[in-house]
Amino acid sequence: MGIAVGKSIKEAEKFCKENDLKFTPVRRKVLEILLQKNKALGAYEILDLLREAGFKNQPPVAYRALDFLVKNGFAHKIEQLNSFVGCMHPGKDHSPAFMICRNCDFVSEEEAINPNFSVSKIASKAGFKVEKAVIEARGLCHSCASMA
Amino acid sequence: MGIAVGKSIKEAEKFCKENDLKFTPVRRKVLEILLQKNKALGAYEILDLLREAGFKNQPPVAYRALDFLVKNGFAHKIEQLNSFVGCMHPGKDHSPAFMICRNCDFVSEEEAINPNFSVSKIASKAGFKVEKAVIEARGLCHSCASMA
DNA sequence: GCGCAAATGTTATGTTATATCATGGAGGAC
DNA sequence: GTCCTCCATGATATAACATAACATTTGCGC
Secondary structure: OOOOHHHHHHHHHHHHHHHOOOOOOOHHHHHOOOOOOHOOEOHHHHHHHHHHHHOOOOHHHHHHHHHHHHHHEEEEEHHHHHHEEEOOOOOOOOOOEEEEOOOOOOOOEEEEEEEEEEEHHHHHHOOOOEEEEEEEEEEEHHHHHHHH | OOHHHHHHHHHHHHHHHOOOOOOOHHHHHHHHHHHOOOOEOOEEEEEHHHHHOOOOOHHHHHHHHHHHHHOOEEEEEEEEHEEEEEEOOOOOOEEEEEEOOOOOOOOOEEOOOOOOHHHHHHHHHOOEEEEEEEEEEEEHHHHHHHOO
């Protein structure tokens, strides 16, 4: 396990303790899987990895853990891929924007907050009150672009 | 049929003629459905409406027509809902941002282009080359917000 | 008419996600 | 400590979304 993964897990543990959330074994394991793989994984891929690790592997096992992680900011869903990534900036209040490489599937999480723009700004013109914004770009990551 | 719907259909027809695209009956009908309903529809809802209109209703019928419409800019997929909307600004080169009301399911399409912001700007810091950006906000539309 | 390419018809299946009810386990009230 | 409640998990089933693969038809240039 990378050291960064261990650190993130510890932070999640601490956050849960402070907020009366139960960081159960299956939730911890799913977060470890997401952080270790460091790419977008579908629920059923996660399920396979859970089985390998000795957990039960019916779909609700993965979806429940993922719901928990997403709801509490430890992971994000990538809507375009119907898959999930571990959060790179847990704990902090943030507006993520995801960059999804079409060649290598790597997903990087950037901060979308920008004083010049915001989805809210577009929205307010339309009289719309934003509660959650999804920003996902598809394209080529630096390393794949330079190979092409 | 609303007059605006007829107008959009005519524009689509013209665009297809000019670009050697076949605006076949099923493609036309799906676009009509999307424009008339003026909200996000799942492929299987569209399929039901196609059947009512006398078309075949196996899944590929809807998905193929939707692929055509999305590819050519006559419709968009709303990733968060796994559903589709007719395009409000067809023909023009555009970067849509969608506002999805969680109360009434109405989806409005705004223009996200802004020279100062852009997903590309966030991306370029990350060395990422954007080919397509998905921006979808969830929240409350003006009319639902004022009722609350 | 013939041949090609694209669209449609048709069957089957793959993939993603949730509903529902049963069971278990930790922690508080008493 | 025991009972109770709440939430998590176990387990089964099915719903919802999407595509693969191959056959058939249609429109069009020659």
